[in-house]
Amino acid sequence: MKKKLIIIGIESTCDDTAVSIINNREVLSNVIIRQKIHKKYGGVVPELASRFHDKNLYLAVNQAIFLSRIDKYEIDAVSFSLGPGLIGSLLVGASFAKSFSIGLKIPLLTVNHVQAHILVHFIQNANINNSFPKFPFLCLMISGGHTQIIKVNDFFKMEIIGSTLDDSVGDAFDKIARMLGIYYPGGPLLDRFSKSGYSKKFNFSKPNVNELDFSFSGFKSHIFQFIKKKLKKDSFFIKNNLADLCASVQRTISEILLEKIHKATIKTGIFRIVLAGGVSANNEIRRNFILFAKRNKKWEIFIPKKKYSIDNGAMIAITGLFKYKKNFFDSINVTPYTKFQKF
Structure with a gap:
């Protein structure tokens, strides 16, 4: 005992x-x-x-x-x-x-x-696998303050191999939500509204950032200009397309994260992926990573239960x-x- x-x-x-x-x-x-x-x-x-x-x-x-x-x-x-x-x-x-x-x-x-x-x-039974990830693994840290790819060799041996050059993914979600008239807490509410939306209704440009780093400042500006342009033609554009806008934004951000972590697996040869941070509760991100792991048999994915x-x-x-x-x-x-x- x-x-x-x-x-x-x-x-x-x-x-x-x-x-x-x-x-x-x-x-x-x-x-x-x-x-x-x-x-x-x-x-x-x-x-x-x-x-x-x-x-x-x-x-x-x-x-x-x-x-x-x-x-x-x-x-x-x-x-x-x-x-x-x-x-x-x-x-x-x-x-x-x-x-x-x-x-x-x-x-x-x-x-x-x-x-x-x-x-x-x-922690015992903390993730959807109900098992502990083995070292080494790659962690995608996504939260309100951080967006990083971290190579984890041991409990206290961690190395950041990719990071945001400006804003975090959580900040991007919150700021875009505010553009759409969705207020605090922006990210979780945007996630909720997206459930009834069509994620391929709108296509948004993805930032072109070298290696394993991220950038969301330009992405936010792109969304802002897109919405501003549409509102000039139709003042009810957001109201009539809110769910589709939320779903399309989530899909694009999810794809950005997935593409970067995929690049990291190829670069490091590590295919054990751990998601962490508040944004890992996002339903679209969770769904896309699980689906990608099912298609790529090398991948082993660990996603925390939402309360964790x-x-x-x-x-x-x-x-x-x-x-x-x-x-x-x-x-x-x-x-x-x-x-x-x-x-």
Whole structure:
């Protein structure tokens, strides 16, 4: 019988307050408190996000402990997101985690938020395969802040081999959604509207970017000019074509991502693909990658279940677990960072 190793993970990089408790690779509880206040402003307001984390974190931790059916004194270590993210939100999470560590006299483990999205696949039954990917693999990191192709050789040996030159894919989804009159949360709502649309109704140009890098700034401008031109001729163009526009945008973005990762498999000779980050919850992207993998027998695809695609405490806890096993403990003096740092 495995010895218990219980880690609590605290995630507060943006607007969702997430806390999870795991025993080894098994999730005992996974609590997410959403901040609905931001819908009113059409996007995340950093000051409000940090205030609501301060209000919600104590509640989320208590609920996570209650649902996990453990005593808080059974927790072996506390892990938390150190960055990248919103500085106010990160400071709230860091302050709470440090206090928790001191109060219970347990080790502190800091986590890179991007790395945690990748390692979520090593939680028991976290992806659609219900199995763990073997090293090495290629990870397509797609989120609101990041678009990267990462070669993963081990839990803590990761190399970025492709990245966005400007905007992230998540930002592209949100900005295009706003052009179409779809407000916060833009990306998920665009995905929902696309379900009743015809994805080949409109053809959009794809950015011509060398090697394995991405660019979405020009793509957004192309969509904006296309819509502007159509609206001059027909003021009801968006209203009459909304579902088809959403579906066509999703298809094009999905194809951009798929073409790049296909190029990466040829360049590296690695055909084990892992999707990670909030945008991996997008239905069209998931569908296209699964279909491509079925046609290409060399491919082995791992896609997180939707509750593990979005920001969650379990991904922080599992990363903390692997750090704990390697004795990668952190000082109480650590400081959060807002920009992406190398693994």
